[in-house]
Amino acid sequence: MRLANVGGRATIVVPGSDDRGVDVAEASGGELGPDPQDVYESWDAFEAFAADLDLTAEAPATFDQADLRAPVPAPRQVFGIGLNYRSHAAESGVDVPAVPATFTKFPASITGPFAEVELPNGTVDWEVELVVVIGRRADRVAAASGWSHVAGLTVGQDLSDRTLQFAAGGQFSLGKSHRGFTPFGPWVVTPDELDDPDDLALGCSIDGETVQDARTADLVFGVSQLVAELSAVVPLLPGDIIFTGTPAGVGFTRQPPRYLQPGETLDSWIEGIGTIRTRFSAPAGAGLVGGEQAGRPDAG
Ligand code: ZN
Helix, strand or coil: CCEECCCEEEEEECCCCCCEEHHHHHCCCCCCCCHHHHHHHCCCHHHHHHHCCCCCCCCCCCCHHHHHEECCCCCCCEEEEEEEEEEEEEEEHHCCCCCCCEHHHHHHHHEECCCCCCCCCCECCEEEEEEECCCCCECCCCCCHHHHHHEEEEEEEEEEEEEHHHHHCEEEEHCCCCCCCCEEEEEECCCHHHCCCCCCEEEEEEECCCEEEEEEEECCCCCCHHHHHHHHCCCCCCCCECCCCCCHHHHHCCCCCCCCCCEEEEEECCCEEEEEEEEEEECCCCCCCCCCCCCCCCCC
């Protein structure tokens, strides 16, 4: 099943369609939704409702792509994992960490799957990532049962201001949380929709030129392991999200480095989930840290 946020309302996308959906609140007689975030708080009830739902008996409404918002609009916790693909650790010139290298993207940086994002300076980089959505509270969960706490998967970009990220000994959380730096969507796909949710092709392109192309099977800490490792420290709550890390092909490790420019379009996709599209505009105001790149980065 694919669960979208259409104009602020939880919507089940009709199988085989990209623009028709059933409103969860209407179809459940007001038991669930309409706020998409509330659906994750009631994931067991939602799954039972969805299993019984006869989509052919409903009257799906057509929606515009432009009305799709972030499918998880207000998570209480947003985890980001750095250096979680060997290929990206290698291009960054560092070893794969023994524990997940974890930061946060502050929730107010979340934006939708077809958003325009302002570039605060000339050193903003791309990072396509598989994003995990928690459906059931996870507290000290074993890796073997990690997946049972996952509601679904979606496509994200961990946009990163490399200047701020590497300033003052490392400002990962702030440097990845400028306005609009956390686009994801276009919907959440439940794991049962995927042949192998641990092995999905993912990539992204700038104005049609592919810059990242990999598979999630190459994750150092896979989905179930991340649920275990993180929940050993802090409980994961329904509606939390995890950006699982990016593969090789980012801009700052290139010679010369390449960064996103105003007017460029970034398409990011994951097999079996979908594609998000982010457009970039020129800075409207001065950033916290100005354009010059601050030294040799060591992670991302
Ligand atoms: Zn990342």
